[in-house]
Amino acid sequence: MREILADFFKSVPTEDIAKVAYLTLGQIASEYEGEVLGMAEKSVLKAVAMASGMELGKLGKMLDETGDIGLTAEKALQKKPQTLVPLGTLTLREVFEKLHKVTSLEGSGSQDAKVTIIAQLLQKASPSGAKYITRMVMSTLRMGVGDMTVLDALAIAYTGEKKNKGILEAAYNICPDVGVIAETLVVEGLKGVEKIDVHVGRPIKMMLAQRVETLEDVAKKMPGKVTVEGKYDGERIQAHKDKKGKITLFSRRLENITNQFPDLVGYLEKNVDAKEFVVEGEVIAIDAAGKCLPFQTLMQRKRKHDVADFVMKVPVQLKLFDLLYYNGKTQLHEAYYTRTGLLEKIVSCGKHLTIADKIVTDDVEEIHAFFVKMLKSGFEGIIIKSMAEDSEYQAGTRGWNWIKWKKEYVKEMSDTFDLVIVGAFYGRGRRSGVYGALLCATYNEKTDTFETLCKLGTGLTDELLEELPTRLAKYKISHKAARLQVKREMEADVWFEPAIVVEVLAAEITKSPYHTTGSGLALRFPRFVKFRDDKKAEQATTSLEVMEMMKRK
Ligand code: ATP
Secondary structure, three states: OHHHHHHHHHOOOHHHHHHHHHHHOOOOOOHHHOOOOOOOHHHHHHHHHHHHOOOHHHHHHHHHHHOOHHHHHHHHHHOOOOOOOOOOOOOHHHHHHHHHHHHHOOOOOHHHHHHHHHHHHHHHOOHHHHHHHHHHHOOOOOOOOOHHHHHHHHHHHHHOOHHHHHHHHHHHHHOOOHHHHHHHHHHHHHHHHHOOOOOOOOOOOOOEEEEOOOOOHHHHHOOOOEEEEEEOOOEEEEEEEOOOOOEEEEOOOOOEOHHHOHHHHHHHHHHEOOOOEEEEEEEEEEOOOOOEOOHHHHHOOOOOOOHHHHHHHOOEEEEEEEEEEEOOEEOOOOOHHHHHHHHHHHEOOOOOEEEOOEEEEOOHHHHHHHHHHHHHOOOOEEEEEEOOOOOOOOOOOEEEEEEEEEHHHHHOOOEEEEEEEEEEEEOOHHHOOOEEEEEEEEEEOOOOEEEEEEEEOEOOOHHHHHHHHHHHHOOEEOOOOOOEEOOHHHOOOEEEOOOOEEEEEEOEEEEOOOOOHHHOEEEEOOEEEEEOOOOOHHHOOEHHHHHHHHHHO
16 A cells, blocks of 8 residues: 555656545645535535436435445446536646535525535546545545544655655654645755744644553653643643634544533633743543542534533533643653643633643652542542653653553552454344444554454443444445454454444453464453543554553553
């Protein structure tokens, strides 16, 4: 895939490279910009009818036969009567601009306007072009390529060497936008890419925490004093305020979630004293007395409608723990205590906006006592943060500057894993007619592939079993995903494009010839905990993490 893409990228004119990078991923903008197509099948079919001159009823039948809008459009256009001559040649720019137009239309009459635009595109398209355009507008184009493969291919195409991908990846962590990276690389070369900096309003990939086996191990990784903060089981938020005072909130998967939290926007406007900033924290639901409520309560705030009602019903608190940008200057390379020192100065704490609870210590007993205190307050555990000179913010990295310690680590020999659903097996007996088990995978960052780790059947309630086929329908594919590594013994009945992440609790990691993570590791007694809608497939537990946990056993 890399080689094919690299060859192709070489032939793309400079002014088109960003657009091509997005389209390769089945997108028309970087994900954080929220320009998602996803038109309804019925509307797209109407557009195909208009462009091909074919009756809707006939097209509907054709769709039933092929089961795919792309193939239907291709066939329909092949049959187009000669009287309907193509209206000129379709250019990449036109496709791109019209698709943007489609996402921008809202309100009454917008559906018809969208259909007309798509029909115009299809009138100019070749049959195979129509196949891809229709899939794209329905957001079902599945090339199986991820951002990392695109970066690899760009490195090969424009620097001649795959090893330069490291430079592109470092830039991607600060600017997770393949379009910007592609264009900068082509126009300014690697030097330009190295200079890519924080841009307020564009999310930064979030820094993640490592695990240790015992609390005593913390001192080995972080000698001397450390800061210990509460680990809150809410939703991570990265808040940006630009020069004009506009505040944007991004989720863990870097989606714009500003509309879900108008209350937080207000608190940040009033209580953070800075012209421009990027801060991070965890938002939790609280009761009238300010006490932390469970994650499930917070989830009620994940909605498009009745937002104002739920602002009242489910009040929240944002616990800030980092500062990444301040008044025109990146803070990423400053030490942790410098960043948080500044954060504490500019934030006026109150019930809804505050700084994470913390202590500074070098004593393991004190760390443990603070951990117990955090559990009593209803939190998930602690995060221990390095106070070394070089404790910079490692964007997009699970490094040793942050170590997490959760209640699961103490209770039993168990840990949670965030795994991607890549396949499903039909159920038997009581579960016949629904999926009986799910095939779950880790993400291998090195190879940009997904590797299976377990078959998950426990913990799935009847309600959940009913819901699963609908939740997964959008990602169903007729063959195994291009980036999935799977053993013959684990051939699933149904395959999915890696997209949905679930949290899985397991007793231990064992060796297994049936799975591909770490060349043969598997989970024992995996149990479904919850969906991790805040994570994308590439943010799942990595194969390397599992291998390291196995080593520590
Ligand atoms: P987990 O499932 O254990 O939460 P994760 O993969 O989501 O793991 P990690 O980096 O391993 O993320 O753990 C850190 C997460 O904990 C952050 O993503 C954030 O949402 C949450 N968190 C809660 N409190 C803090 C804190 N004080 N500092 C940093 N992260 C925190």
